[in-house]
Amino acid sequence: MACFLVPAAEAVVTTVAGKVMEKKEGSHNAEGHEVKIPFTRKIGWLNNMLWGGSALLAFEHVWHGEVIAKFPFLTAAANPEDAAEMLHEMSTVGVTMALLVTTVWFGMVAVSSAMEKRMNNMAEEEKEESAS
Amino acid sequence: MTLLITIFAAVISTAVWYKNAPANDMKIGVLCWMYWGASLMWFVDAIFEYAELGAEYFTPEAADMLNDSFLGLSVVALGLVIWVVVLLIKDPRGVVRKAMISAK
Numbered sequence: 001m002a003c004f005l006v007p008a009a010e011a012v013v014t015t016v017a018g019k020v021m022e023k024k025e026g027s028h029n030a031e032g033h034e035v036k037i038p039f040t041r042k043i044g045w046l047n048n049m050l051w052g053g054s055a056l057l058a059f060e061h062v063w064h065g066e067v068i069a070k071f072p073f074l075t076a077a078a079n080p081e082d083a084a085e086m087l088h089e090m091s092t093v094g095v096t097m098a099l100l101v102t103t104v105w106f107g108m109v110a111v112s113s114a115m116e117k118r119m120n121n122m123a124e125e126e127k128e129e130s131a132s
Numbered sequence: 133m134t135l136l137i138t139i140f141a142a143v144i145s146t147a148v149w150y151k152n153a154p155a156n157d158m159k160i161g162v163l164c165w166m167y168w169g170a171s172l173m174w175f176v177d178a179i180f181e182y183a184e185l186g187a188e189y190f191t192p193e194a195a196d197m198l199n200d201s202f203l204g205l206s207v208v209a210l211g212l213v214i215w216v217v218v219l220l221i222k223d224p225r226g227v228v229r230k231a232m233i234s235a236k
Contacts, residue, residue: 007169048166049168052168052170056166097172097173
């Protein structure tokens with residue numbers, strides 16, 4: 001009914017958070033040859049998944065006639081009974097969607113951090129070997 | 133069907149991205165993120181639908197399946213349109229900029 005609104009709302013929050021972090025990060029880069037993906041880039045992955053997914057899901061809702069071009073834009077919002085059902089769907093399906101996408105993103109961040117660490121350790125070992 | 137078609141689109145776009153990485157001239161990453169995001173969301177939708185319908189979920193009516201397939205293909209097409217718009221706006225190879233300058 002309007003489940004896509006929950007991930008879309010999360011996308012707004014993460015986009016704003018990303019912009020704020022980008023300003024704070026500024027020109028502060030990783031030292032020397034250290035491999036490090038900036039966190040703003042990582043949060044960009046989440047933004048892209050949330051915005052992209054929400055956009056395509058919004059299209060599905062237009063397809064099914066649940067989103068219309070006139071106020072209140074959501075057909076379910078026209079009467080209280082349907083509105084209650086819509087809110088229930090948002091709080092179950094919508095929240096689960098947002099949670100799953102975020103969980104997958106956390107997994108990706110963990111894997112990329114582990115890979116960064118491994119690459120840096122290998123580079124350090126090579127450096128020590130060439131020095132000795 | 134919508135979920136299946138979107139997953140196929142996500143896998144294909146990821147394979148194309150991987151083949152061309154680290155070059156990002158065509159912004160294929162945009163397609164990957166979009167299709168994977170939508171696939172995850174429709175996967176949740178499918179789980180809730182399965183919880184409601186049970187085994188019936190896997191035996192849809194032919195008309196529903198056709199409608200869902202049509203929707204899936206339309207979703208893929210919309211994703212491609214969004215990707216083209218992003219590509220032309222970001223213009224990583226400067227093609228649009230050059231074309232506009234030479235047209236002046």
